[in-house]
Amino acid sequence: MSKLKKLQAKLTEMKRVLVAYSGGADSTFLLKIALTTLGRGNVLAVIATSETYPDSEVRSAIKTAKQMQANLMIIKTEELKDLRFSKNPLRRCYYCKLELFTKLKKIAKEKDCKVVLDGANYDDRLDFRPGTKAGKALGIKSPLKETGFTKIEIRKLSKKLGLTTWNKPSMACLASRIPYGTKIENRILKQISRAEEYLKSIYFEQVRVRHHGKLARIEVMEKDFRLLLKSGAAKKIAEKLKSIGYTYITFDLEGFRSGSMNLPHFKQGRR
DSSP: OOHHHHHHHHHHHHOSEEEEOOSSHHHHHHHHHHHHHHOGGGEEEEEEEOTTSOHHHHHHHHHHHHHTTOEEEEEEOOGGGOHHHHTOOTTHHHHHHHHHHHHHHHHHHHTTOSEEEOOOOGGGGGSOOTHHHHHHHTTOBOHHHHTTOOHHHHHHHHHHTTOTTTTOOOOOOGGGGSOTTSOOOHHHHHHHHHHHHHHHHHTOSSEEEEEETTEEEEEEOGGGGGGGGSTTHHHHHHHHHHHHTOSEEEEOTTOOOTTGGGTTTOTTOOO
């Protein structure tokens, strides 16, 4: 049996589901398969908004969900009010997901959805993701991971299905740009978001602005290093990020690495 058929069989057994929807490649693929397998009336997509997630990503997720004609609900999570999260410990992701999944479980019960699903894939098992433990504790299911779907496979099938997210760059919450132990504040999250939105608007699709106080460490794909050689590009970027609040602006010579903030703590940590 193919992975797709296994996924469809799992969903069929669940009958009625709530999908934690972020608008990324994984959750969009999951939502699409759930809709075609179970029917629109048996699938609820829930988008969670918070200070840790860029407004542009929320707008994009809403647009994609509506294009798929999914039943959609938008909620707000309040992880910043939880000191266990905002103090930014190594397990911050656990408390963030605990906040999210607790709210989703409540909604699922109210809407008579049998199961809450997230878009974790098979590759994620190698990652440092404390939030996975929160999901397990609350009974959240990860059917893409359970059926062995890798990121590459999800992108290939998404392209065949005509999903616009098939090549969408990976996205992690803005808190992942802040070193562990540095308090997560709305002011900092807004600063990071503004910097990344600017860089995406002029040059780069995949970018991270790692926040080190007054210093911004910019990560882009190695293939995009050449863009920095364009006349006046570096100066233009530096001036903009200084206007946003940074004093020093650097480009990381190792390029974009998913989860570089985890590396001092975990050999395989990625975000």
